[in-house]
Amino acid sequence: MAAAKSRPKIPFWAMAGLSLMPIWAFMYVRALTEPPEVPEGPLGIGAAEFGSCAGCHGPGGEGSSAARQLSDGEVLLTFPNIEDQLRFVYFGSQEYQLAGVTEYGNPEREGGSHKTGSLGAMPGQGENANGSLTDADILAVVCHERYTISDADPTDEAFTEEFENWCSDESPVFEALEGGDATFADLHDAGIVDAEGNPIEMIPIGEEPVAGSPPDGP
Ligand code: HEC
Incomplete structure (x- = not known):
């Protein structure tokens, strides 16, 4: 009895911490083993x-002396239609220059049209333009530029349809590209339908750079 009484007691607060140790150990091991x-x-x-892209355009798309600003709605001003931006990122401005397109986008x-090559050459990203991104990856990075970097609002009427069809988690266009059922070259004719089963109207992206598409869409 006397011995037990004289043994230094573990303070109450330390007991609380010690009793959680098995949980911490469990979480630590799980964090190490989970993919x-x-x-x-x-x-x-x-x-x-x-x-x-961030090396040239900056981590937040703020631009640099070597590449255009993509943030603050800038990329949406250049490309009112997502198809036009997809085509530009696929081919890069070098291919636009070779094709004789002197202004790209709208x-x-x-703020004035963007002259091809005025800030240098944007390297083509698509597989047929010396790039290494799949068509699905190009759509994904363009969605990131429009909806995350340039803050397009999917609840704004101007973007709701585009977002649902191209950039949402249920995007039928992304699904078709990712699953190999379509490529940019045949996307326009691939018969892709929206959530209600209606065909998605789109500007052809095609196999070569073309001059800018109009601000009002197809
Ligand atoms: C080597 C540097 C470099 C890299 C890497 C790069 N870009 Fe660019 N980007 C440029 C340059 C330079 C321009 C301007 C082109 C011109 O003036 O013809 C540009 C322009 C653009 C534009 C047009 C913007 C506007 O409003 O005019 C978009 C969109 C774009 N880049 C997207 C991307 C994406 C997406 C990636 C990554 C997958 C990427 N860029 C990687 C250099 C780069």
């Missing part, structure tokens, strides 16, 4: 893919 989270959906994959954009 890292794989990004999913156009916006998740796009954020991961943007790493290869020639009537606020």
